[in-house]
Every structure is written in C-alpha cells, then in structure tokens.
Ligand SMILES: Cc1cc2nc3c(=O)[nH]c(=O)nc-3n(C[C@H](O)[C@H](O)[C@H](O)COP(=O)(O)OP(=O)(O)OC[C@H]3O[C@@H](n4cnc5c(N)ncnc54)[C@H](O)[C@@H]3O)c2cc1C
C-alpha cells in the first residue's frame with residue numbers, strides 16, 4: 001500500500017483514494033491533423049516505462065478530485081516527491097544518479 | 101537425452117532415484133551463435149526448441165539473467181483457454197491450445213495439462229451479451245464454447261453461489277471444455293530439456309546488458325559474462341522488454357505493471373474446473389496439491405518490483421468469497437507478484453524491428469502462459485525466415501502506428 005501526499009490537500013493519504021493516470025508531462029499536439037501516423041501513434045501509445053525514476057500523473061479520485069504529478073521509483077516504489085501540474089520535478093533520473 | 105518411461109522409473113527406483121541424468125547441460129557460452137534468445141521463460145525456451153526442432157537451427161543460446169522459468173512463467177495461475185473474440189487472437193491462442201494437447205508426448209515430459217474446462221461468468225446483461233457474441237465468434241473460428249445457464253454453472257462447480265440475492269448474481273457463463281490448466285515449471289523444464297537435447301545452450305545467471313549493432317544490424321549482446329556474438333537476437337523478456345528494447349535504442353508501446361496471485365492452504369478436492377469473473381475480478385482453480393490458486397487484477401501503476409498492493413488482493417478475495425461463500429474460511433498461504441508487460445490493445449507484439457536481425461516477442465501482459473507453445477512456434481518461424489509467420493503478421497509492432505489494433509480488452513471477457 002502506497003502512502004501518497006496530495007499537494008492540493010497537503011495530506012498523506014492511502015493509495016486507494018487515488019487513481020494512477022500514466023506518464024506525466026505528455027503534451028497534447030497542437031495541430032493533430034498535421035501529424036504523421038508515426039507521430040500520432042507515438043503520442044497515443046508509446047510510453048517511457050522506465051525501470052527507475054518515473055514522472056507520473058495521479059488523480060485524487062476519492063479526495064479533492066484533482067490531478068497532480070509524482071516522481072516515483074518504479075523498482076522500490078518510493079515516492080520522491082509530488083508536485084503541481086505545470087511545475088517541474090526536483091528529482092530526475094540524472095539527479096538521482098541511478099537510472100537503474 | 102534418455103527418454104522417460106515407466107521402465108526408466110522402475111529402473112531408477114532400484115538405485116533410490118539417485119542416478120537420474122541431469123536434465124540439461126550447463127555449458128560455457130560460445131563466442132558466437134546463429135541465434136541468441138534473450139530470456140529463459142517459457143516463451144523463450146519454446147522459441148529455442150522450435151528453432152532447433154522445426155527449422156534445424158541448433159547453434160542457439162538462451163540467455164537468462166536468473167534461473168530458467170523463474171519469471172512470470174513461475175508466477176502465473178496457469179489458466180489455458182483460446183476463447184478470444186477477434187479472429188487474429190483466436191487463431192493464435194487456438195494454435196497454442198492444439199499444441200498443448202500433444203505437448204507431453206511431443207516433449208516426453210509430463211506438463212500436467214489438464215483440460216478441466218474454463219467458465220467465464222456473466223453478472224449483468226451486458227456481460228451476457230458480450231459472452232454470446234464471443235461464443236458465437238469462437239464457434240465460427242472452430243473453437244469449442246457454449247453459453248450456459250446459472251443452473252449448469254452450478255452443476256459444473258457445485259460450491260458456487262447462484263442465488264439472485266447477492267450483489268453480483270451469476271446470470272450465466274461461457275464454458276470452454278477444452279480449456280484448463282498446466283504445470284508452469286514443467287512447461288519451462290520440458291522445453292528446456294528438449295532444446296538442450298537438440299544442441300541449444302542454456303546459459304543461466306547471465307544478464308544481457310547491451311545489444312551491439314553495426315550498420316543498422318545486430319552483431320551480438322553484451323552480457324555479465326562478456327560479449328557474445330550472434331547473427332540474430334530474439335528478445336522474449338516479458339516485463340523487462342522495454343528495458344531490453346532501450347538497449348537497442350527502440351521504444352515499445354508496453355507498460356510494466358505488478359500482477360499478483362495467491363494460494364491457500366491445501367484442502368480436499370472441491371473445485372475441478374477453472375472459474376473466472378471479469379466483472380467482480382477474480383479467478384480461481386484448485387491445484388493438484390489441493391491449494392486454491394487465485395489470481396488478482398493488475399495493479400494500477402507501473403512497477404518492476406515483483407510485488408503489488410494489498411488492497412488489490414483484498415478486493416479479489418472479496419469477489420471469491422462472494423462467488424464461493426464456503427471459501428471464506430480457507431486460510432491463504434502465500435502471495436506474490438510478477439511484472440507483466442501490457443500493450444494498449446491487450447495483445448502481444450511478435451515482430452521484426454527496425455534493427456536488422458533483432459526481433460521482439462512481448463506484450464503478453466496478464467495472459468501469455470496459455471500461449472507459450474504457440475508463441476514459441478510462430479516466433480521461431482518469424483526469426484528463422486526473417487518475416488512474420490502468417491499467424492504473427494497481425495501482431496506486428498507497426499499496428500500502433502497504422503491503427504490496426506486488435507482490441508481484446510473487454511472483448512475477450514477476461515484479463516488472463
Ligand atoms: C500473477 C500472474 C498470473 C498470471 N496468470 C496467467 C494465467 O492464468 N494464464 C495465462 O495465460 N497467463 C497468465 N499470466 C501471464 C503469464 O505469466 C506471462 O504472460 C507468461 O508467463 C510470459 O512468459 P515469458 O516466457 O514471456 O516471460 P517470463 O517467464 O517472465 O520470462 C522472461 C525471462 O526473461 C528474463 N530476462 C529479463 N531481462 C533479461 C535480461 N536483460 N537478460 C537476460 N534475461 C532477462 C527474466 O529473468 C525472465 O526469466 C500471469 C502472470 C502473473 C504475473
């Protein structure tokens with residue numbers, strides 16, 4: 001069971017209150033009609049899926065109902081930080097030193 | 101390879117079973133191979149076996165970072181069925197089921213394949229409509245299946261609760277009598293023994309750490325035992341496929357997630373079939389040893405930790421106890437997780453890549469054990485001939501760019 005800090009509620013809450021919503025910082029193409037099949041497929045289906053540091057989006061479904069970002073280690077499951085959408089992460093694979 | 105038989109069992113009994121031959125060699129890796137298979141799970145070992153057996157390619161090594169069959173092959177709940185909705189998936193899984201039917205004889209190794217049948221329960225009207233559609237599609241594809249009533253479900257699995265006054269009453273089910281279970285280790289060991297006897301080198305405790313390329317073509321792999329050359333490299337690394345693909349600068353449309361299972365204390369025989377329910381999410385069978393084997397849903401987040409969240413198994417057990425009230429008093433013995441590689445359309449990738457001589461077979465997600473023989477068979481053919489086997493063509497990685505997905509998510513009824 002993960003204990004997740006919601007940056008909106010400023011509280012640590014149980015994982016069951018949250019819903020994982022995939023990789024963070026994916027930017028929706030501004031002109032989808034101009035994308036090649038290659039680029040559109042990439043945007044829809046290809047994700048980083050790293051073994052190590054991952055930036056991801058969570059939804060506080062059973063709490064405030066808002067989205068936020070988290071930096072989590074996908075091997076130890078340790079959550080290094082949670083932060084607001086629009087902000088940059090403090091911890092990255094480079095800063096952690098280990099990409100694992 | 102010495103064949104197993106009633107006679108060999110008798111003969112070895114006379115020396116207290118102390119003189120059985122080693123089941124495979126443990127060779128030092130050669131400096132190069134025609135084909136290197138990365139990943140010694142069931143799929144990788146089956147691939148190596150069929151490369152040698154069907155295509156006569158015997159200068160092959162299987163490189164496994166841990167021990168053979170210690171990945172998802174060792175962790176799964178061994179449900180086997182072929183009642184998938186779409187033609188492409190149905191044909192692939194049915195090829196596999198047909199191979200299962202003769203596998204113990206083919207390998208001279210008892211894989212304990214037991215065709216005890218598989219029930220997929222429906223709990224609401226939409227479930228029942230989907231079940232009817234799927235069973236019809238199955239029959240058009242020559243796959244056995246029937247839609248059955250709650251009363252028939254009760255005949256097949258007498259301990260099940262078919263009363264109407266529960267939260268998710270059972271309205272019916274699909275029934276595939278040819279489905280069932282097999283012994284997970286035996287499949288890996290049987291293929292390993294068969295491949296070894298044909299000359300394949302099984303290299304354990306050796307991790308592939310890099311994929312060396314020259315002019316856009318693969319030339320070998322870096323490993324914890326040094327560089328090993330190869331004309332072709334076939335990757336079958338399940339949950340770690342994304343990590344291995346990155347070694348060749350490739351990306352895959354897979355995400356790796358924990359999937360959990362658990363077993364109870366052994367109890368007297370009480371369930372001689374496989375019962376699955378997608379709506380309440382639980383599936384259960386009873387092993388030959390007597391333990392109830394229960395599978396949970398996939399965890400919500402990506403992870404490589406081979407463990408999942410407690411509330412996920414708690415949720416599954418709630419479903420199991422509602423389906424089988426008598427099991428509420430059974431104690432659970434062990435629980436574990438595996439890392440499954442799921443594709444957006446819940447179908448595998450069996451494909452060449454943009455690097456010459458590099459192939460991937462992955463994305464089987466939560467349901468690839470049943471496909472072990474068929475997956476190895478079509479992948480060996482794809483690698484040997486450097487073009488997709490006809491049944492593998494639809495599972496090309498290109499589909500995520502062309503849009504020709506094979507959406508087996510809800511359609512196949514269940515996740516495993
Ligand atoms: C809990 C659970 C329940 C399941 N239930 C079912 C079920 O009921 N029915 C069903 O059909 N399927 C089920 N599955 C799915 C099934 O287990 C998998 O789809 C299938 O076993 C995959 O087989 P594999 O041989 O590809 O993978 P694995 O057995 O995982 O083999 C991959 C191997 O690659 C090795 N490897 C990885 N990286 C490297 C590297 N860099 N170098 C060398 N070796 C490497 C790993 O150590 C591993 O041994 C379940 C899975 C889980 C986790």
Ligand SMILES: [Zn+2]
Pocket residue numbers: 006007008009010060063064065066
């Ligand atoms: Zn919140």
